[in-house]
Each structure stands twice: as C-alpha cells, then as structure tokens.
Amino acid sequence: MTQLSRGRARIGVLVPFTNTNLEADMMLLRPEGVSFHFARLGGYDADAVPDSGQMAGLGEAPLDEPLRLLCGVNPDIVMYGCTSATLTHGAEFDRELADRIKRSSRAKTVTAAGALVHAARSLQVTRIGFASPYVAQINDEAVSFLDGSGIETVSRFDYPVTLGNYGQGELGPDEVFELGMKADSPEAQAIVLSCTDMRSVETIDRLEQAAGKPVITSNQAMLFAAMELLSLDTKLAGYGKLLAGRAAAGRSAVL
Secondary structure (H helix, E strand, O other): OOOOOOOOEEEEEEEEOOOOOHHHHHHHHOOOOEEEEEEEEOOOOOOOOOOHHHHHHHHHOOOHHHHHHHHHHOOOEEEEOOOHHHHOOOHHHHHHHHHHHHHHHOOEEEEHHHHHHHHHHHOOOOEEEEEEOOOHHHHHHHHHHHHHOOOEEEEEEEOOOOOOHHHHHHOOHHHHHHHHHHHOOOOOOEEEEOOOOOOOHHHHHHHHHHHOOOEEEHHHHHHHHHHHHOOOOOOOOOOOOOOOOOOOOOOOOOO
16 A cells, blocks of 8 residues: 555654655655655855854854745754754753744744654653764753753763764764763763764664663654644654654643
C-alpha cells in the first residue's frame, strides 16, 4: 500500500542557509500524511566559525521575508530550525521568538531549543549528558539555558576540533555516536545531542541501546513537539523512545 504523502498536516521549517541535514532528517522522520516545506535563513557568515556571536546574529536576523514565503503554503506548524541561534540568547528570547513567529504566521510554532526542553520534560528527565558540534562557549550557553528550565547537565563533551558551518554537517553517524557516548555518565538519565545540522537522528537507536537510556536530538525533539501540537498519535519506530510513544502522556507542548 502506498504511504499517504500529504493531507493530514503541513509543517513549515525555517532552515539556516548552510544547513545540509535538517531537511534530510525530516524526510526520514516524516509521519504518514504530513508534508514538509522549507525556507532558508541568513544572518551569519557561512565562512566564519559559527561561534556565539555568529549564532546570536542568526537569532536576531529578520524573519519577515522567509516567513512570508513559507506561509504561502499555509502551514499548520512552523519550526524554527536552529538550536544554537536561541540558546545563545536565553530562554526568554526563545519564547519571544516563538511568539513572534506564531503571530506572523498564524501557525503553531516550535523552536529547536524549546523542543529539547519539552522532550526532556516529556521523558521526565532532569539530569542529562550533553554534546554538540558547537564551540565551547555555545555549549556553556546551552547548559545555562537548560539549567534555567530545570534540566541539569551532569556530564558533557565538547568536540575537540573547532568546526565550521559545513564541518558540523559533515560529521558522520559513527562520529556522532562516539560524541554521544563520550557525553554520557552514570548520573545522566538521558543524552542530549544538540544541533539541527548534525546527523544525530541516524544514531538514536544505536546510542540508546549502547547507553541504556533515552537519547534526545534537536530534529527528533522538534518533530515530537509538532506531532503533539497537531494531535498526531503516530508512533515512529527506529528513532528512539521519544518518538516510539514512551514519553509521559498528557504533557502539552508549551514552546
């Protein structure tokens, strides 16, 4: 039987213009009947190191034109597909950005950073191991962001080499797996892999089996939040406990 490719919902996604993996991940994760529609974001230098200043600039970049074009499809949900762009500003900025997108688009809204928090709460996780391909300063800001939301980072691994925008997206699944394993510790209840341009989705099940605990990634968490907002009860096998339907029931996606 042919899978239903559209008709249940349309999800619009705002994607940093050098990101090569977010769209591919959403195609892997796509629930039956849901279509994805993408628009690109600027506001940073593709050739510069994506440090805190560059990502903060992305977070502050005008959204009017990409959002206007994206809203041509009348999306039910708009995803803001960069985690570090709001991690660098803090939780209040993240909420305000989500509210601004919601007002402009008249669609429900999910941010990548907010989705990480929501996923951890849904799994009833308060202590995590954290990893990303970011520079150490953004990891510091991410830890602070999560801590302010009641999620303590008890272990962390900083990628040992400074990666450019394309370097982050070029990490292979095996490298991402090793990154997650190095971030783990006995005290962590879950492993969080932050970055919409890192190939984390392909490693989730393998990493959960090796570590014996849930794994949360930016793109997986965004889809989880969107499915809750759309009241889609589809369970997606192969991408971790979060999407397999084992998260705590009855939690609304306040993002």
